[in-house]
Amino acid sequence: MRIGIVVSDFPKVTETFILRDLVHYHRAGHEIRIFHLTPYRSDEVVHGFAEQTLSWAVTLPFLFDRRVLGACLRALLRHPFKLFAIVWAIVREFATEPVNLLKSLAIVPKSLAMAEDLEAWQAAHVHAEFAGHPATAAWIVGRMSALPYSVSCHAHDIFRTQGLLEQKLSEATFVRCISRFNRDFLVERFPSLDTHAMPIIHVGVDTREIAPLEPASGEVFEILYIGSLEHRKGVSLLLRALAALPSRVKWRCDIVGGGPDLEALRAQSLEAGLQDRVTFHGPQPFEAVSRFMAACHLQVVPSVIGPGNRSEGIPTVIMEALAHRRPVIASRLSGIPELIEHGETGYLIEPGSVEELITAIVAVHDDPAAAHATASRGRELVEREFDMKTNAAARLELYRRHAVGS
Numbered sequence: 134m135r136i137g138i139v140v141s142d143f144p145k146v147t148e149t150f151i152l153r154d155l156v157h158y159h160r161a162g163h164e165i166r167i168f169h170l171t172p173y174r175s176d177e178v179v180h181g182f183a184e185q186t187l188s189w190a191v192t193l194p195f196l197f198d199r200r201v202l203g204a205c206l207r208a209l210l211r212h213p214f215k216l217f218a219i220v221w222a223i224v225r226e227f228a229t230e231p232v233n234l235l236k237s238l239a240i241v242p243k244s245l246a247m248a249e250d251l252e253a254w255q256a257a258h259v260h261a262e263f264a265g266h267p268a269t270a271a272w273i274v275g276r277m278s279a280l281p282y283s284v285s286c287h288a289h290d291i292f293r294t295q296g297l298l299e300q301k302l303s304e305a306t307f308v309r310c311i312s313r314f315n316r317d318f319l320v321e322r323f324p325s326l327d328t329h330a331m332p333i334i335h336v337g338v339d340t341r342e343i344a345p346l347e348p349a350s351g352e353v354f355e356i357l358y359i360g361s362l363e364h365r366k367g368v369s370l371l372l373r374a375l376a377a378l379p380s381r382v383k384w385r386c387d388i389v390g391g392g393p394d395l396e397a398l399r400a401q402s403l404e405a406g407l408q409d410r411v412t413f414h415g416p417q418p419f420e421a422v423s424r425f426m427a428a429c430h431l432q433v434v435p436s437v438i439g440p441g442n443r444s445e446g447i448p449t450v451i452m453e454a455l456a457h458r459r460p461v462i463a464s465r466l467s468g469i470p471e472l473i474e475h476g477e478t479g480y481l482i483e484p485g486s487v488e489e490l491i492t493a494i495v496a497v498h499d500d501p502a503a504a505h506a507t508a509s510r511g512r513e514l515v516e517r518e519f520d521m522k523t524n525a526a527a528r529l530e531l532y533r534r535h536a537v538g539s
Contacts, residue, residue: 134257134536135164137280139247139267143169143190144177146416147361147390150336150449150521151262152183157525165189166254168247170240170266180419191250193243204246212277216245219276223269226297233294237269244273252278257536259283260528263290264298264308272301281306281535286315287336288446288467289365289439299323306535309334309528311446312468334528336449337521343423343456345512348505349430354384354498357429357459359422359450362392365439367464367484369394369401374435374490376405382498386411387425426457431497431504434463437484447472452519455479455511460504462493472519478511 138155140148155165167190179187194201208216220241227234247270251259259282261271268290271282284305291298302308302319308331310316316331349355356375360366368388375386388398388411395413402411417425426432432454436445447468454461455472461479463469473479480496482489497504533539 134532135166135254136532137247137251137254137256137259137274138165138167139170139259139261139270139274140167141170141263141266142174143167144174144179144183144187146178146180148262149180149183149419150338152180152186153339153521154525154528155186155189156182157522158529159185159189161529163529166191166251166256168193168250168270170243170270178416178418182419191247193246193250195239196242198246200250201242201246204249205242207249208245208277215276219273222300223297226300227294230294230296233296236266237297240266240270241273244270245277248274248277248280251280256280257538258306258532260532261285263287264301265290265293268301268305269297272297272304275304280537283307283309283531283535285309285311286319287311288315289441289443291315291319292442292444295322299325302326306330307332307531309531311336312471314468314471315446332527332531334524335519336447336452337519337524338449338452338456338515339521340456340512340516341522343453345456345458345509346427347458348501349428349459351428351430352383354382354431355429356384356386356494357389357425357432357454358386358434359389359425359432360434360448361390362388362394362398363439364394365437365443365445366392367435367437368398370435370437370485370487370490371433372398372401372405372407372411373487374494375407375411377487377491378494382495384410384498387414387429388412389414389417389422389425391416422453423457426454426459429459430501431494432459432461433490433494434461434469435482435484435490436464436466436469438466445469447519451479452515455508455515458505458508458512460497460508461511462490462497472514473511477507478514479507
């Protein structure tokens with residue numbers, strides 16, 4: 134098949150889980166084109182396995198490009214009523230959300246060019262990764278062409294705003310939810326959605342490529358955070374907890390990732406006197422991330438709900454840590470409890486609770502055997518329900534079932 138994939142940003146290190154699936158599709162003999170809505174991110178870290186995906190990207194400017202302007206003119210001449218209906222639906226749904234209104238209108242021209250490109254390429258299916266602007270673009274493609282489209286619902290793409298969401302999802306051939314939490318959230322708000330067309334297919338990791346490890350050694354208790362440095366990730370909470378740990382816990386913390394809060398977090402670490410034990414490493418390639426996981430005694434994922442109701446799905450770093458058999462502390466948020474069951478596959482805390490985070494860190498430190506047992510059970514769960522190849526194959530079967538002419 135020829136499969137068109139729509140994303141907001143490309144490449145993006147925090148969305149490597151998407152690229153893993155695409156590489157798997159390519160290895161299975163399918164052709165991929167990636168359409169990104171924002172400008173190409175030339176300074177982004179790209180993991181080695183994902184470098185091949187760079188050549189699959191199609192860059193379309195917002196307007197001032199002959200492909201885009203030509204597509205707009207042809208749409209006006211050939212399908213004026215369809216185009217008007219699209220614009221009117223966007224205006225109606227986002228009338229009280231001016232920022233989303235402007236962003237949604239801004240992607241209309243390039244979405245028209247995307248529809249022409251996909252038809253000329255003879256795509257079999259179009260899939261939007263995320264139910265926000267990527268799904269809007271796929272919905273426009275579906276309206277302006279004969280191409281079937283589907284949508285993945287991850288996290289804040291359905292939590293931040295529900296404008297146009299029911300229309301986009303109801304017209305999709307299927308809606309892939311990455312968690313039961315997401316599907317329940319959508320069905321509660323939009324009872325008209327067909328739950329039979331809303332399969333739960335988790336994001337996954339390739340457990341075949343991650344060897345389960347024995348407990349970490351060393352006298353210093355190594356704590357690890359991997360992810361973007363922004364409010365919703367809760368790194369500030371982690372630093373506050375580290376500053377309050379009992380003196381008997383001899384710890385170090387590695388923070389891997391970059392983001393808008395980096396300097397503020399550095400300043401917080403310095404003010405708390407943690408600079409000798411907390412190291413900010415910035416974004417790292419996959420191989421380096423694996424080495425950090427192998428060396429740590431504990432991984433912490435202290436997520437909170439961020440501005441604009443931004444929240445988590447089920448972070449892949451949790452799956453990767455458990456696949457390595459490393460204990461995880463995570464927040465009881467969104468779909469995370471579907472992977473981390475407290476005391477069984479890891480440890481859950483209430484979002485924003487410094488006290489609970491301190492207690493959980495000390496518990497892992499004091500009983501490493503019990504913590505490793507939770508990680509081992511977590512690995513088993515990842516193998517059963519969060520294996521990338523199994524879940525990618527399930528998505529491919531849906532693409533085939535809903536391809537052009539099927």
